[in-house]
Amino acid sequence: MNVRSFDALTVGELDTWEELRAGNPALDSPYFHPGFSAAVHAAGRTVHVAVGDGVFVPHHRDGRLLRPVGWPGADFQGPILAAGAPFRPLDLLGNGAGGYAFDHLIEQAPGFERWVVTRRPSPYLDVSGGLDGYLGRASKSGKDNMGQARRRLARAARELGEVRFEADSCDAEALARVIELKRAQYAATGAQDYFAEPERVRLLESLLKTRDPGFGGVLSTVHAGPRLLAAHFGLRSGGVLHWWFPVYDPELAKLSPGWILLRELVAAAPALGVSRIDLGRGEDEYKRRAKTGESVVCQGIVTRNPLRRAAVTALARAREMARNGRLPRSR
Known part of the structure; x- marks a missing residue:
């Protein structure tokens, strides 16, 4: 395959990319839109694209390892190609690249079966028909939590002041507050700080300004009086919204502000x-x-390196066992 920098792709190649994506229902996530790769590249992290006959694979080079575009913040990954088209993942290797590591590869990606170590669920909400449509499909737990959110929204209005929901805000200060709250959450939980890399902050700032009809960032906020209850920054492409960076004011946790925001967003869908x-x-x-x-x-x-594959397999399975509470017994 021919590998080039994203900004070396021609207009015709970008049009082909989007045509392939539009014709493959498995690729309807915003992460597969060329606009996502363009934004990541422009924010300061070089995106390379492996280009073949009817296939595009945007990625980053990390030493001898290739990573999907947007890693570690891309929740869906895979090659852009026509539905049903064959693909040989080993064609990605060469020119010093010894591996292509993935952690959110869509199950429909062809040719990857032998390279998969573990699989995990990625939940979604069918919000066709808005809140009424969702409630008709939701589990009892989902309905109960949405009902509680409605009651707590009324309580927030009584205690804090008028409630204001904005589904698609362009407020740069609100985005800065989202990043601030998210970084505080990472610090409190000991999670790695995604926003420690400045280009990731620039990425969200750029996406907030992107207003292409087919792709862009979406910032949603809920205020009660002067207080920001909760906010979310996500990606939008067509009829799909990806829930990416949700935050809430921890001082108002008793109001379940995350559920309030999600309910308002479903209603606005x-x-x-x-x-x-x-x-x-x-x-x-909450996802469950x-x-x-x-x-x-x-x-x-x-x-092609069996030792590298064995190491990745062992680590992935150990994490899976720890996540499920099944730690290996000591001998």
């Missing part, structure tokens, strides 16, 4: 032209309760 909200990989309790369905994403590595 028809006006936004959204029919599905992808929540991203994970078994978080809110989901109406789930897809599957895969973790693994494409490599």
